[in-house]
Amino acid sequence: DQQVKQNSPSLSVQEGRISILNCDYTNSMFDYFLWYKKYPAEGPTFLISISSIKDKNEDGRFTVFLNKSAKHLSLHIVPSQPGDSAVYFCAARAGGFKTIFGAGTRLFVKA
């Protein structure tokens, strides 16, 4: 039973446009959420995070939105760049450091 779900295996976006990656979770005890980015043949690297007491966190071109009532979060990338093409993992924690990841969404940014 996957507690963190990324229902879109892939997403294709034109350079300069907005990319929106979605993530749903089932465990209401999750109180911290993270996004990781992964290039081929490399390990995931941390991108951005958000605490459950917030509904938005922004870092440059990347913004994460959290809707606790819907158990949904999203990652917005504006503007999208070809270098953003990677697999994006949504992850969540429940009061500790055991991090549960989703299956990932592969983003293609076309030049």
Next chain:
Amino acid sequence: DAGVIQSPRHEVTEMGQEVTLRCKPISGHDYLFWYRQTMMRGLELLIYFNNNVPIDDSGMPEDRFSAKMPNASFSTLKIQPSEPRDSAVYFCASSPTGQLNEKLFFGSGTQLSVL
């Protein structure tokens, strides 16, 4: 900072053979995690250690899997005997203190193929 170091990068073996994956965490990090990445399930947490002690191994799929951390700078994940369904990318990650808002630092992974 050398980051988390995993070896080997690629491992090809035959069904029934023993496989040992190795990890050197970042110096000073107290937490070490082993993850497995598959297409269907994404990144699955297998086991994690705090100060060399296994804390949660509920993600270890079967008794064929075992993990050890004999000291702060080395951990192994062993599969014996290996099966084709074990084919995946195995990642090791570490974090300094395990606080809620702390990020994980991942190694480059070991691509395991069991024929």
